[in-house]
Amino acid sequence: MRLTEKLGALFIRALVWSLAGVIYGGLYAGLAAYFLGDLPSGWPVLTLATTVAGAVTSAFFGSMRVALMGSMLGVLVAIGSLIASGMAEDPLPMLGLTFALGLVSGAFFPKGEMLETRPLGQTVSGLLAGLCAGPLLALATAWLGLEYASVTAAAISVALVGVFYMFFSHFILKRCSAWLTIHLSAPIVAGVVGTSVAAIMWLMVNTAGGGGGHTVEELEAILATIPGGALGGALGGALGGAMLELLGFERREYRV
Secondary structure, eight states, X not given: OOHHHHHHHHHHHHHHHHHHHHHHHHHHHHHHHHHTTTSOTTHHHHHHHHHHHHHHHHHHHHOHHHHHHHHHHXXXXXXXXXXXXXXXXXXXXXXXXXXXXXXXXXXXXXXXXXXXXXXXXXXXXXXXXXXXXXXXXXXXXXXXXXXXXXXXXXXXXXXXXXXXXXXXXXXXXXXXXXXXXXXXXXXXXXXXXXXXXXXXXXXXXXXXXXXXXXXXXXXXXXXXXXXXXXXXXXXXXXXXXXXXXXXXXXGGGTOO
């Protein structure tokens, strides 16, 4: 491969992974900052944040159309709930409705596209990657003395989740049941992503209204961590993507 082609491939790989890192880093930082006030400090907070962020980001990375559909459903149902009832204290009916609508809407996606992109396998790979990365990130932040929602912590988190994602997806995507992928992949992913978005919106509105044990000032502080997390995610993703290209890891090795 000529130098110009190699540099082009390096740039594209870094760009793709940096965009995924922006989504992941923003989600991770916001969730870590939010749950820091509700859970014991250390690996529980980080594992929850990395697991949710890893699953949602992998859903976008695997099938953007399915994830966007789920996100729009989550936003619309949350806004409708807010208008109709002022965002009730019990979010379960709203989340159940969002998941049900995701199941229905996901059934209309083309089966061939689902078999090629395998969004459910991608999402499960990201979830397992975040679950494994959380405890290691807790060790790294404790050793380096980093704040959980800092730019550096987000960059390290993206790198860890990326490594585990490559490992899990290499095996999971090749072993996904064709029937499960064709018939249930898009509905489940749309429902899960939509429910996650609706839950995040409920948490934000509930917090702004004085519920959930957080004040408005604390909510503003949580939101202020998101840009730094997105920046750290972009930097970590770009570096990770560039390293993949330099080391010769082809996309076909970890994604069907």
